[in-house]
Amino acid sequence: MRRLLSILFMLALMQPLFAQDNLIINTQGRNAVSLNGDWHYIIDPYETGFYNYRYGERNENDGGAYWNINENPEKSDLIEHGYSDEYSIEVPGDWNSQDRVFLYYEGTVWYQRYFDKPAMAEDEVAHLYFGAINYEAHVYLNGKKLGMHKGGFTPFNFEIPSGLLKAKDNNLVVKVDNKRHPEEIPTVNTDWWNFGGITRDVKLVITPQQFVQQYHIQLDQQQDIKAALENDSYQITGWLKMNKSASGNAIIEIPELGLEEALAISGDSVAVNFEAENMELWTTSNPKLYEVKVSFDGHTIIDKIGFRKVEVQGDDILLNGEKVFLRGISIHEEIAPEMRRANSRDDAAQLYEWVEDLNANMVRLAHYPHNEYMPRLADSLGILVWTEIPVYWTIDFENPEVLDKAQAQLKEMVSRDRNRASVIIWSVGNETPVSETRTDFMSTLVKDTKRMDDTRLVSAALEVGYNEGKNYVDDPLGEYTDIVSLNEYLGWYGGLPDACRTAQWETKYDKPFFISETGAGAQPGFHADKLTRFSEEYQEWYYEEQVDMFKNRFPDNFTGLSPWILTDFRSPRRNHPEYQDGWNRKGLIGNNGEKKKAFYVLQAYYKELKEQQEKAR
Incomplete structure (x- = not known):
């Protein structure tokens, strides 16, 4: 009864956030x-x-x-x-x-x-x-x-x-x-x-005239996951939302588990709450997906959903009760060799082929929600996903209409991807300048996200603590986020890569510490000594120094990284005629599709981390 009351309370809280939202989710299954x-x-x-x-x-x-x-x-x-x-x-x-x-x-x-x-x-x-x-x-x-x-x-x-x-x-x-x-x-x-x-x-x-417009069907994040694993009994919670007020029975089926649950609807939403046994949890090594059918009045929607629990415990991120280190990489939604936006499942498969070759287990989809093929394919591949809205740099934080627009995009992102097991982090922005007004704006988005979905972590990419010597991470937004994420470029925008050897890092917050960006530019195929900017050797040296810093001089709450970036991408800000020519060159893979030398440095580091994690199991 207590769990049911908490679900009903959650539904009541969410009503203002989706009361006027007519977005239809999972069009693939309709x-x-x-x-x-x-x-x-x-x-x-x-x-x-x-x-x-x-x-x-x-x-x-x-x-x-x-x-x-x-x-x-x-x-x-x-x-x-x-x-x-x-x-x-x-x-x-x-x-x-x-x-x-x-x-x-x-x-x-x-x-x-x-x-x-x-x-x-x-x-x-x-x-x-x-x-x-x-x-x-x-x-x-x-x-x-x-x-x-x-x-x-x-x-x-x-x-x-x-x-x-x-x-x-x-x-x-x-x-x-x-x-x-x-x-x-x-x-x-x-x-x-x-x-x-x-x-x-x-x-x-x-x-039909009346239909299930949105739904949230997930593992109950409040249950003790260790006890659930031991008893092989799991609580599934969430809600169904109709396009308009209706009366009748909705049916949720998970055929592989022999489950069929009837939910009496009287209004425009109903809580989901039932038990499942003999269920495999979704993990990066076993990305198990179950066919889930949602029916109302003879109309059936089919989805594939993985069930898992993600949480923060002290300095750690836990997936199904086990500590996970995020071996990530940032991605723009581009197919660089063709100078275009990625837009298909084949495009997503190409990007993830490179991600898996890197030995990564996580992607940061920057700086906006990517095509739906990306989280859906990540579900089947067992790749963890950070996805964010484009609240970026010079936003007008004093304008309430701008906040409304950010909230609308946040709601559309969460609504679309809330049933994707791979999505473990919602991000509300990137590199926003610290001020009281900005923190009010950003913390409002964090609170909105938590109201809409409590089954994932919330973060934002910060840009503080970037100084010579001791780097102290104390952005006030960190009070509200579940993890503290930082963009740092020691050796690219300040000094040389060997500055990492003396850098000291501390964080104000007893939370997981994540490097959401780090990187250096290199023109693909340009080779010189390691002191020459834009050479592959400089970028390689940069990553060597960064990896050594991560291994030996980072705080104990270091829980992962997503370097910047998988491939070169187009940017009108990057205008050096010889080395950039309209491209941001921080990709580990060039716009010609060829891997740069730094790719192999990060690949080796991730292989080492992967093997350590496998031995620890």
Whole structure:
């Protein structure tokens, strides 16, 4: 009864956070029709298709609006826009990599395609689902505006009103605008390229009138995991959320375990609470996933979920009661050899192939939520995941509207990935400058995250304690996070790599200490002596000194690292014509796909740590 009351209390707390959230999760496990493929486009730097000459938003009766269908025009009609097969672009994908005209383009591009109505029952509803659009999207169907969304890395969807869909040739138009603004998340100043476009999958999701929209089905984090392992009996808790108030029975099935639980729904949500026996827990060495079916009124959603417990105990991070050291690497959502955003399962598999070759067991998906293929594939591979929202550098921390935008992106990230066993750390930001206003802003996000999900750790990448001699980590945000994470670049942005030999580290907090970034740049294939910046030898020396510092001069609460970064990535801030040419060169793998010398230094260190951990079991 106490556990049930705590779950109901948790549901009550969460209501304000998802009361107006219509996001549909796990579209992979639902009835969905892909709208990926070739779309038409119009480049519109003056936003002529959106604003009239008085700079007012065009309405649905305006023939000059770019979402209008110009059917059977008279020869005397004045029409100054149109879509043509000659101007086509691939979805999903960023526009920058698809045509030279887009290379450095930031602004508005109109996307258009036709589609036919899929097979649907009369009482079913269709929703337009977008995995992500960078950054601001306005969506129109058959001349009607369905809505708009801001946020370049999180999903959103719109219900298609009854009667709007036609049997044939439905005209779908999306205005995509990736311009940067001071009041947005992220803001104007970043160290990665601002790829524009419909960068992730587009789908029609078909549902009943009433359906399970979101759910949270996880191992109860309050139970004693050692006792559960000993008794081979586990408590599963969480909730189901309907798209609207409903009454009836929802069914949760885990066929492999012979489980079938009926939940009586009267309202828009219901608590989940049942026991499971003979269950294998999800671990990095045995990433066991169970098929889970969630049904309501004959409609079934299928997911694959792993069950595990992650917690902090003193200075340690525990996975299912065992100490785990995070052998991590940071990743940007890019396929560097092709100069484009990663957008497919094959892209995720390519990145994880390099991660596994490095002997890593963890990735930091920086600095924004990555494609859903990344955490889903990590689930099956047994790779731990840190994922974060793009609260980065020069955010306007005094603006309440900016906080609202950060909270919206946080909610969309957590909603999408809350059932992924691999995701163990939610991050609320990166390298934010210390001030009272900033700490209030960031701590609010930490508290929001914990209210939405208490089954994971919460952190943020800090940038304090970076001094010569003793480095004392005391960022006030560390009071709120579960682990203390620090970006440090001793030997790159200050001094030479041998500065690590005398560096001393202390932390104010009795919490796990994690190095969320460290790294040095190297142009792939450039070789010189180790004192020459941007040579592979300098980067190799940097990592040798860092590894020696981690082994011999780091505090006892050191619990892992995610160096910066797996591969070179595009950045307009990096303009040295000989060594950078628009690339951040801190990758362990070059933009040519070749491993640099430093890769093998970190690979050897991780192999040693892996073997030590295996012997300790």
